[in-house]
Amino acid sequence: MNPRQGNQWRPATVENDALALRAINTIRFLAVDAVQKAKSGHPGTPMGLAPLSYLLWTKYLRYNPLNPDWAGRDRFVLSCGHASMLLYSLLHLTGYDVTLDDLREFRQWGSKTPGHPEAGHTPGVEVTTGPLGQGLGNAVGMAMASRMLAQRFNRPGHEIVSHRIVALCSDGDLMEGVASEAASLAGFHRLGNLVAFYDDNRITIEGPTDLAFRENVGGRFRSYGWNVLNIADGNTDLAGMAAAIEVAFGERERPTLVIVRTSIGYGSPNKQDTAGAHGSPLGEAEVALAKENLGWPATPAFLVPDDVLAHFREALVRGEKAEKEWRMRFAAYAAAFPALALEWERRMWGDLPEGWAEGIPTFLPEAGAMATRSASHKVLNAIAAKVPELAGGSADLAPSTETIMKEAGEFLPDAEPGGRNVHFGVREHGMGTILNGMARHGGVIPYGATFFIFSDYMRPSIRLAALMGCRVVYVFTHDSVGVGEDGPTHQPIEHLASLRAMPNLHVVRPADANETAAAWRMALERTAGPTALVLSRQKLPVLPPSSVFRDDGVCRGAYVLEDAGDGRPDVLLIATGSEVSVALAARELLAEEGVPARVVSMPCRERFEEQEAGYREAVLPPSVPARVSVEAGSTIGWARYVGDRGASVGIDRFGASAPAERIFRELGITPEAVRDRAKSVLAAIRRGVRA
Structure with missing residues (x-):
């Protein structure tokens, strides 16, 4: 491993030795064999990314397979989730609770190895990916959350937040608009704790990427404010890859994109660098040829040589040591800053502060009618004063959605540290996937706001939040034809029915200010999934509190x-x-x-x-x-x-x-x-x- 002392890295020694090459081929052929046995899947990307992944997981990433949720770990996001067997192979080899039998059951009912990675289902999987572009946005959200936590908790000589966010992305990821939205915001915020590796294999399902994608990706990301590096040979040049990784991991002032030129289906004589290696098994004959070509035994399938397994399982010792060192640092931190240490532990457990809801206002009918978006603003600010982990903002609509926390500061690259108001810009889809990353990172409860009609733009991210059980709050205002003069383009009609059809999403449409207060309480207390608060633009009569709160009716x-x-x-x-x-x-x-x-x-x-x-x-x-x-x-x-x-x-x-x-x-x-x-x-x- 390449152990980190604070923000400093010690260079790793990488040689093209026989053991490393056999370890890389082990990754490749575990993926190939699993896809072949399942008769479906994506073998080509794992074959091409095996060398880079081997380096990351054996020499650079900080993790503990025996404690996948250790707060001090680096976060690894496989944005190209179709390459799931790459991740499952790495998890098994490094010692996570993913067995060889689990790999054999790839894509089967009830297995730990579904077709695309699912957070909370497979140990070591940070986020659910598959819909392309989402994972990169999740990684941006994780990087933003870790920066917020670093600003809140780190103190001179006591740095407990120093981990990195690492993502693997494909051509398809970077074609999706959501990735562009998130990457643009990451560059704006100069998220130096974020590194994305772009698998530039130039192949999609339909054929070469130049059928539809000929842009200068490096130039685009430079314009976003990213540091951009290139690896010319991602197939065999381990030393070159290691050098690029160290430069990327040494960058602290901006996010880094490492463009890695690989060959999809590397080693397959007839399918390398073709669409045939992308989304279907190689076929028994081609599997045999690929193994012969790379000097791998034809049988048995799912072969893991003893020395290779021992080499990968060194991660158990490294991980235990890394976590122990971090916990020793945290113990020193707790001695110096006991109140902050208690807050850290509470937030990472997901518990709310004691008495957090005591300041939530009660509204009286005689005060006059009030739009539920305005009531939400008052409730949000009452909660924000008691819940420091609440962070979020709007897709450039905060004055209309009324979602600014007045005393919470601004989360901006040049602002005073500690701000919690996030400006997402006109990027609803990017906002949605960033919120998911923030929630999955831990220590932060994120919210995001826009007009209800524009929930359409972020629906894929909402769906993944529901699938992952993310603790995210959506504030959707201008909830009906009550928007009025803006007309049908801004008036939701089908949206309530559509979102209610989504499993594990709670859709709350309060009738007045007091129901809105109860709705916020429901949303914050819910830990196993997202909540959408659907609020009015127009003023509504305030119902008597005694009627609204009878028997906790709203909460039921x-x-x-x-x-x-x-x-x-x-x-x-x-x-x-x-x-x-x-x-x-x-x-x-x-x-x-x-x-x-x-x-x-x-x-x-x-x-x-x-x-x-x-x-x-x-x-x-x-x-x-x-x-x-x-x-x-x-x-x-x-x-x-x-x-x-x-x-x-x-x-x-x-x-x-x-x-x-x-x-x-x-x-x-x-x-x-x-x-x-x-x-x-x-x-x-x-x-x-x-x-």
């Missing part, structure tokens, strides 16, 4: 806000967000006509579904089939709650450009329309027909 996803006088309603009105007030007004109109109605506020379906059946049935009694949902968005998904005899008041078309009140009236989101629909449903049920 849905609750009875107003009931029929005798608690025996003829009809249920189920609403979210700004339409809760519409449902309350409709209830009054129904009462005037002698129709008792219950209003259920349902800010979060996902949380409601987590409740016990008894609670769900108490809120939505099966004995009351007359039900109407009210939401200014697509009606898709509401049948689950209104049943086949109920109805939905919503919007299944695009909006329009006009004042919000006129749009709601024209599209039928009014108390009168809800009253009439409820009466129609009730009458149809009494006649024994559908509404």
Whole structure:
């Protein structure tokens, strides 16, 4: 290994000896054999990147296979997740809890080695990758999080945050726009703790990259502010690669891109440097030829020579030593700065500070109507004062999304250290993937804001956050046709239904300022997945706190806000967000006509579904089939709650450009329309027909 003392590196000695070459071929053919056995996968990139990966994992990266989550480790991100067998081979060889049998079960049901790396599923996998470009953005987020932690915790002579973020990227990664967004921001922030290796093999699934990609990648990254290095021979020149790695790891003032010229499918006589080595097995005959060409035994498959395994397993000793040295430094740090040490440990465990929620405000109706985005601003700032790990910002919309933390400083390359307000620029997709990297790094709870309509731009990152279980908070404002005059391009219609369809994402659309306060609390307390807060631009009446907080109703996803006088309603009105007030007004109109109605506020379906059946049935009694949902968005998904005899008041078309009140009236989101629909449903049920 190349042990680090603070920020200083001692040069590694690298020779093209026989053991190193056999170790590299071990990586190659574990990948080849696993793909061949699975009859699917990507063998070519592992074959080409084996030499570089061998050097990184045996001489440069700092990690401990026996403790994959050690906070002082370097973070390794395989952005080209299709090359997953490269990573799985390295994890097995260096001693992580990934066995040879796990490699044999590549891409099989229940195995530790799925087709693309999955964080939390396989020990040693930092982030879930596969959708190209995401991993590089994750690495940028990790680098930003580690800088925040270094600024917060490091003290002269006591440096506990000194690790590096290392990413492997492919041609496909760098074609994706999300990688460009993230790389641009990384260069702006001069993230000197970030190194990305670009596998310049010039092959994609369709053929040579020059079918669609002929740009000067090095020039592009230099324009972003990156240090750019080149390795002309990534196939055989270990000494040259080692020299470039040391230069890259010695750079502290800016991120580094190392362009490594490799051959996809290296060693395969008929498929090297062709698309045939990219996304399908080599085939039994070609596997045999490749092994013969590189001097590797034809059998057995999954061969790991004893001396090669012993060589790789030296990582166990190095890792134990590196972690022990770091823990000794941390013990000295804790003696010198006990309060900071306790905060570090709390944050790395993911625990919130004691009493963190005590300052969250309660809003009174007599204070007047308030947009939920404005209520969110007040709640956010109350939380930020108590939760120092909360960090984030907006995609250039902070004044409109109201997501600036007033006393938290700016996270900027030239600002005073310790700032937590991040300016992502007009980069929603990049923001999303950076948030995921921050969350996966640990020690930071990130949030990101934009208009709800622009969640479309970051949906792939949201999906990966849900898949990884990232603790990320999205603040999506301007939540409906209530945006008004900006028109249908800025008015979300299908977005609530779309995001609710995503597993493990909690979508919370609060009805007023007090529900917004509860929603923020839900989001911060949730540790196993992301939360989307969907907030209004327009002002909404403030509901009485006693009604909102009764039995922790908001935190249970849905609750009875107003009931029929005798608690025996003829009809249920189920609403979210700004339409809760519409449902309350409709209830009054129904009462005037002698129709008792219950209003259920349902800010979060996902949380409601987590409740016990008894609670769900108490809120939505099966004995009351007359039900109407009210939401200014697509009606898709509401049948689950209104049943086949109920109805939905919503919007299944695009909006329009006009004042919000006129749009709601024209599209039928009014108390009168809800009253009439409820009466129609009730009458149809009494006649024994559908509404």
